[in-house]
Amino acid sequence: MITLWELKGRGERRYSLFSWRTRMALRHKDLSFDTQPVHMSDKAAIAFSGGKTVPVIRDGESVVRDSWKIAEHLEARYPDRAPLFGGDIGRGVTQTFNAWVDRALVPAMLPVIVADIHERIDPADDGYFRESMEKVLKKSLEQTRNERGEAVLRLGKLLEPMQAALKRQPFISGSGPAYADYILFSVFQWARVMSPQELLAPEDPLCGWRERLLDLYDSFARNVPTA
Ligand SMILES: N[C@@H](CCC(=O)N[C@@H](CS)C(=O)NCC(=O)O)C(=O)O
Secondary structure, eight states: OEEEEEEOBGGGOOOOHHHHHHHHHHHHTTOOEEEEEEOTTOGGGGGGGTSSSSOEEEETTEEEESHHHHHHHHHHHOTTSOOSSOHHHHHHHHHHHHHHIIIIIHHHHHHHHHHHHHHHBOGGGHHHHHHHHHHHHTSOHHHHHHTHHHHHHHHHHHTHHHHHHHHHOSBTTBSSOOHHHHHHHHHHHHHHHHOOOOOSOTTSHHHHHHHHHHHHHHHTTTSSOOO
16 A cells, blocks of 8 residues: 655645645556645654655555655556656656656746635645745745736746647547646646636636546546645
């Protein structure tokens, strides 16, 4: 049995975007797992991992931290299960995509939804979350709410290449879903779980793609508490 440590929000919401990558990767490989929800501010709960962020997994004797390292671990440990990358070239391209999502897309999504996230985190994390987010964004959560219109426009512009790609193929990884899809999906699932804003219009190719991801593995990601 594998255990996944992830963030605990209000009303059983699981909102760690990086942990959603791991959740989907575990389902992709058809591995069963249980979860340990933790508060964002409770670093003692994950001190055994040697770090301060989730996801962390324990898989037998191995403790692995960082969503990318976890994906590599699962691919190496379970080579006979459905592949997450599809060989060395696929792993390389997927790692490049991981860097783009983390360094361009996540910072573009954050100001759009951060005030909504704040309303749905566990109350125990209130001060910690506000302080750390306001430091990253260099503005107050209230200010992000006032400037949301511009942030939504910036996000839309950034997503244009994804829309173009998804007009040509049903998944980021091609004809079927793989880890690159879960990387992108994690950002939309983060928004779906914590924000009531509808960010994708029905005619957007990203909307159809997200529906396909929500349908996977018996609607695993669809049937969770959301905003
Ligand atoms: N590169 C890491 C990033 C993990 C990360 O930032 N996780 C967030 C939750 S989504 C976290 O644990 N934050 C705790 C904090 O900021 O104190 C990964 O891919 O796992």
